[in-house]
Amino acid sequence: MDSTAAAPMSGRKAQAARNDALIREAARAVFTADPGAPISAVAEHAGVGISALYRRYGSKEALLQSLADEGMDRYLAEVERALADDGDPWEAFAAFMRRCLDIGAGSLTMRLAGSFEVTEDMGRKGREIHAATERLLDRTKDAGTLRSEISVGDVSVMLEHLHTIRIGDDARTNRLQHRYLALMLDAMRLTDATELPGPPPGWLELRGRYGD
DSSP states (O other): OOTTSOOOOOHHHHHHHHHHHHHHHHHHHHHHHOTTOOHHHHHHHHTOOHHHHHHHOSSHHHHHHHHHHHHHHHHHHHHHHHHHOOSOHHHHHHHHHHHHHHHTTTHHHHHTTTSSOOOHHHHHHHHHHHHHHHHHHHHHHHTTOSOTTOOHHHHHHHHHHHHTOOOSSHHHHHHHHHHHHHHHHHHHTOTTSOOOSSOOOOHHHHHHTTTO
């Protein structure tokens, strides 16, 4: 018998885990639609009691911090996955963008910018994300398949805007988001196109959106 196998959770712990998953899913939906929504709207959307929510998260800010931190982890995992792909650099980059769109990477974090305190760990993680994304862009540019002006800020803003597309049901919304991502990717690959107007948003501009 494998002694390292995780023991099954008790009924109470399993229910708590299910409640937490429901709360986090509901919070992503509620706060993406309305960052100013009360925390009670999350409990209602999740179908759990407000007391169950407060047992896990002591305040709306604590919930927002947790969701933003989780989003950063998911994005970082995707950029590291792209960097580990030693196949065609453009295909690795394009696949990275499509995965980020599907997991909602960056959408909630940007949507809620300024509505919660950025922890020291989140600041460190943000710098790590910025540097990793820059490496991915540099590799794609070195392969001659990405416009030289494209920066980390451009990627962040494009993903944020794509996530604002909400037409029809979830399936229709997803197809439309990917439709417009495909158009953006085509434009990003036009390496001999006219230079883009103005500089891209820099690290300090993006960081400043969080109130720091």
